Amino acid sequence: MVEEIQMWTEKYRPKQLKQIVNQKEIVNRLESFVAQKDLPHCLFAGPPGTGKTTAALCLAYELFGEYFQGNFLELNASDARGIDVIRTTVKDFARTMSLGEIPFKILALDEADALTTEAQQALRRTMERFTRTCRFILIVNYSSRIIEPIQSRCALFRFPRLSREDIAGMLKFISDKEGVKLEDEGIEAVLYVSEGDMRRAINTLQAASAYGESVNADSVYKVTGKARPEEVREMLELSLRGDFVQARKKLHELLINYGLSGVDVVRQVHRETFNIDIPETWKVRIANIVGEIDFRMSEGANEEIQLSALLAQFSLAGQEIGKT
Numbered sequence: 001m002v003e004e005i006q007m008w009t010e011k012y013r014p015k016q017l018k019q020i021v022n023q024k025e026i027v028n029r030l031e032s033f034v035a036q037k038d039l040p041h042c043l044f045a046g047p048p049g050t051g052k053t054t055a056a057l058c059l060a061y062e063l064f065g066e067y068f069q070g071n072f073l074e075l076n077a078s079d080a081r082g083i084d085v086i087r088t089t090v091k092d093f094a095r096t097m098s099l100g101e102i103p104f105k106i107l108a109l110d111e112a113d114a115l116t117t118e119a120q121q122a123l124r125r126t127m128e129r130f131t132r133t134c135r136f137i138l139i140v141n142y143s144s145r146i147i148e149p150i151q152s153r154c155a156l157f158r159f160p161r162l163s164r165e166d167i168a169g170m171l172k173f174i175s176d177k178e179g180v181k182l183e184d185e186g187i188e189a190v191l192y193v194s195e196g197d198m199r200r201a202i203n204t205l206q207a208a209s210a211y212g213e214s215v216n217a218d219s220v221y222k223v224t225g226k227a228r229p230e231e232v233r234e235m236l237e238l239s240l241r242g243d244f245v246q247a248r249k250k251l252h253e254l255l256i257n258y259g260l261s262g263v264d265v266v267r268q269v270h271r272e273t274f275n276i277d278i279p280e281t282w283k284v285r286i287a288n289i290v291g292e293i294d295f296r297m298s299e300g301a302n303e304e305i306q307l308s309a310l311l312a313q314f315s316l317a318g319q320e321i322g323k324t
C-alpha cells in the first residue's frame, strides 16, 4: 500500500479567518463583512505565500457554511484553457442564484493581473452586470497591474510579507505536530530561503524533514538549491580582495555541491552584496556588475564564462576602489 503524502501547506492551511497569522487588520475587516453578511468586490494584493488565497477561502467558509461548495468558485486567470473559457465560466457562475441565506456567490480570480487590459475591461462589465448575485475577489501580486476602473470598484487589501517571527512560529508548530526535530540553524536557513513566503517556508520544512534525521542548515540548503549565504559572501570577499583563483575555486564548489545554476549564483551574490560590511560605493559598483551579468545570462550567454567574468570584474573593481 502506498501511503498518500499530504502537503503540509494544505494540512496546516488555516480554516478560519482568526487562524491566519500576522494579517490582523485584514482579518478584522473581513470578519466585519462576515458579521454584516455583506461583501464588496475585493482586490487582494501582495507577494506569494502571504495568505491571499487562504483568506478568500476562509471568508467564503465563514459566510456560506454548508453552502460553501455551490457558492464559491476559484479560477486562475492565467489558466491554459484560455480567456474565452474563463469568460464563459465566470458568466455562468455569476448569473445564477446563490444557495442558502446569503444572496450572492463569491468568485475568486487568482492571478488576475495576468489578464490583458481588454480582458480586464470585459471583466469589469461582468462584475457590474452581476454585482447583485456575485462578488469578486481579484487576487494579484501587484495592484497597479489592474485597470483603474476595476480598482476603484474594489475594496483593496494589501497583504504584507510575513515576519520572521510569524514564519518561525508556524515552523515550530508544524514540526511539533509532525514529530520533526527542527534545529535553530534549520529555522534560520528556512527563513533565509523563504523570504517572507509562508508557502515556501512550509514546503522547505517538509522537504528537508524527509532528507535526514533532523532539519538543520545542511538539509535545508541541500533541498532548496541555494548555497549557504556564508559561502557566497566568502566567494564575494575573496574576489574583491583580488584573489581570483580562490574565488573561482569557491564558485566551483558552490556549483557542484549545491547544484546551483548560473542564475542562482548571480541572484545570491546580489542578495549577499547588501549583507556584507563594505562601503556604500562598493555596493553600487557591485550591483552594477551583477545587473550586467544577469542581463547577459538572460540573453543566453554561456553561464560558466559569465560567472568567471563576474568574479574577474569584482577583482578589478576591488583593486581600483582599493587605490582611491
Ligand SMILES: Nc1ncnc2c1ncn2[C@@H]1O[C@H](COP(=O)(O)OP(=O)(O)OP(=O)(O)O)[C@@H](O)[C@H]1O
Pocket (backbone or CB within 6 Å): 008, 009, 010, 012, 013, 014, 019, 020, 021, 022, 023, 046, 047, 048, 049, 050, 051, 052, 053, 054, 055, 162, 198, 199, 202
Ligand atoms: N498568513 C498566513 N497564516 C497562516 N498560514 C499561511 C499564511 N499565509 C500563507 N500561509 C500558508 O501558506 C500556504 C500558501 O498560502 P496562500 O495560498 O494563501 O498564499 P497566497 O498569498 O495565495 O500565495 P500566491 O500568491 O502564491 O497564490 C497556505 O496553505 C498556508 O498554509
Ligand SMILES: [Mg+2]
Pocket (backbone or CB within 6 Å): 052, 053, 054, 110, 139
Ligand atoms: Mg494564492
